[in-house]
Amino acid sequence: MSEKQPIISSQPGGYQQGPVVMVQPEFGSVQGKIIIPMTGNRDWSSGICDCMQDATNCVMVAFCAPCVQCQIATRMGENVCVPFCVPGAMIALRQRLRTLGGIQGTLCGDCLVFAVCGQCALCQMKREMDIMGIV
Template sequence: MASSDATPATPTMHYAYPSPWSTGLCECCSDMPSCCLTWCCPCVTFGRIADIVDKGSPDCCISGCLYFLTLITCCSCIYSCVYRTKMREHFLLAESPCGDCVLNCCCQSCALCQEYRELRNRGFDMSLGWEGNKGRQIREVGMTIPVSPAGMMR
């Protein structure tokens, strides 16, 4: 029986540092359509954000309705804090200017607007939802796949 002198490779840890948000928290007026939507219908804004963050499950309407229920029971800041944290962790965004829950309790409308702008700035069409964006990305990727040279066949 031959003994193996090979030592197992040690896993390398890659630490990702949080990046800043693409827009500031108080830049709501720089995007008046989403600002007005959030001010008049925060349930719609939240539903659209949750649909993208949860990758379509649950549906935008369900998330918006759940947000409405938490809104009338004064618990919406907790619910939206969960989604801000999910989004921040997924995109490796900095937790600034303060903690997610503190931010949502003190300035929830600004937080929702910032999240909405961030997703839009990352290429999501917020009016399409997760499924529409997924389909759009597949079509775009399908058009840009390079043709492999003949020598690269299996």
């Protein structure tokens, strides 16, 4: 019996007792695998070196980057401690922001941006969140 078909028996109600099996239509799938586009369709609203577009943001990152990391985490719906308790959390949050905003990029690119200039990456993320309206 195929695992995608519900189990039917002669008991009242027509179904066998036990776990309920729900079968969803295979929309956008190939042989049971869901296809999700992984590339965005736009660039960041501002460049990685455009920190001075928002001077307040730039000063805040320069003098209290941990505060900005906590702010970004909470605005993305995560716990305030995530940037300090989860290795690579800011890279994961950057990728999540890219996915939500439909921004082009790769995990490797996100890692390189944080390795070369993490403060610039924080500024860019905060600016993008402001533009996207993530509060």
